[in-house]
Amino acid sequence: xxxxxxxxxxxxxxxxxxxxxxxxxxxxxxxxxxxxxxxxxxxxxxxxxxxxxxxxxxxxxxxxxxxxxxxxxxxxxxxxxxxxxxxxxxxxxxxxxxxxxxxxxxxxxxxxxxxxxxxxxxxxxxxxxxxxxxxxxxxxxxxxxxxxxxxxxxxxxxxxxxxxxxxxxxxxxxxxxxxxxxxxxxxxxxxxxxxxxxxxxxxxxxxxxxxxxxxxxx
Numbered sequence: 001x002x003x004x005x006x007x008x009x010x011x012x013x014x015x016x017x018x019x020x021x022x023x024x025x026x027x028x029x030x031x032x033x034x035x036x037x038x039x040x041x042x043x044x045x046x047x048x049x050x051x052x053x054x055x056x057x058x059x060x061x062x063x064x065x066x067x068x069x070x071x072x073x074x075x076x077x078x079x080x081x082x083x084x085x086x087x088x089x090x091x092x093x094x095x096x097x098x099x100x101x102x103x104x105x106x107x108x109x110x111x112x113x114x115x116x117x118x119x120x121x122x123x124x125x126x127x128x129x130x131x132x133x134x135x136x137x138x139x140x141x142x143x144x145x146x147x148x149x150x151x152x153x154x155x156x157x158x159x160x161x162x163x164x165x166x167x168x169x170x171x172x173x174x175x176x177x178x179x180x181x182x183x184x185x186x187x188x189x190x191x192x193x194x195x196x197x198x199x200x201x202x203x204x205x206x207x208x209x210x211x212x213x214x215x216x217x218x
Contacts (some may be wrong), residue, residue: 001026001027001028002026002027002028002049002050002115002116002119003028003030003046003047003048003049003050004021004027004028004029004030004048004049004050004051004052004115005029005030005031005032005033005039005042005043005046005048005050005051005052005076006018006021006029006031006032006033006052007032007033007034007035007036007038007039007051007052007053007054007057007062007065007081008032008034008052008054008057008081009034009035009054009056009057009058010054011034013054013081013104014032014034017029017052017111018032020108020111020112021111021112021115024112026116027112027115030046030048031046031048034057035057035058035059035060036057036059036060036061036062036064036065036068037059037060037065039051039053039060039062039065039069040060040065040068040069043069043076044072047074047076048076049076049077049119050076050077050078050079050099050115050118050119051069051076051077051078051079052079052081052102052115053065053066053078053079053080053081053093053098054080054081054082055080055081055082055089055093056089061089062080062081062089062093063089063092063093063096066078066080066093066096066097066098067096067097070096070097070098075097077099077118077119078093078097078098078099079098079099079100079101079102079114079115079118080093080094080098080100080101080102081101081102081104082101082102082103082104083103083104083105094202094203094206095206097199097203098202099118099200099202100114100118100202102114148211148212148213149211150196150207150211151196151207151208151211151213153195153196154191154192154195154196155191157178157188158188158191158192158195159213160178161174161178161180161185161188161189161192162192162204162208162213163208163213163214164177164178165189165192165201165204165205165208166205166208166209166213166214168205171185171186171189189201189204192204
């Protein structure tokens with residue numbers, strides 16, 4: 001079972017997400033919080049696997065709550081909730097350790113899938129919007145003409161896989177583009193994550209942009 005804590009200052013939003021998720025046989029909503037302070041307390045008490053975290057809330061916002069939770073010894077996965085698809089707070093949340101983000105108008109089917117994906121790390125959440133967000137807010141250095149210093153421990157094939165990952169591609173899509181088996185893609189990604197000391201796909205993509213390996217599209 002995936003244990004989920006839902007955090008949003010709107011009661012109806014929390015109730016809606018709970019109703020959708022509790023219909024899933026493998027997801028259990030263990031609690032609801034109305035602001036960041038309450039979210040931090042409940043997460044430490046209930047120890048959920050994943051927190052659906054709103055950003056703009058009274059008392060303590062979701063960004064500072066995310067940063068506080070990610071500083072703990074065994075942090076939950078945190079997926080940011082937003083009504084905006086170009087919100088600087090969302091990118092800031094990704095930088096402090098959030099796994100990804102969802103728009104609040106997500107369909108019920110996609111919500112459950114996104115929760116599972118966030119736990120498995122198998123696919124980025126909302127790839128199209130994630131890429132837009134990163135491209136809008138990452139201020140990457142100018143291209144150097146070579147592999148950025150932060151990434152020089154990667155092999156040529158791992159660099160190729162990371163570039164494809166930064167487009168929001170799934171493992172299957174990366175495999176098709178590079179003529180690799182999906183299991184081989186997973187192996188390369190595991191090596192990339194270990195060498196770059198990042199936890200998941202989102203952190204790897206942020207680093208790819210910040211290092212200058214990938215440039216925002218025009």
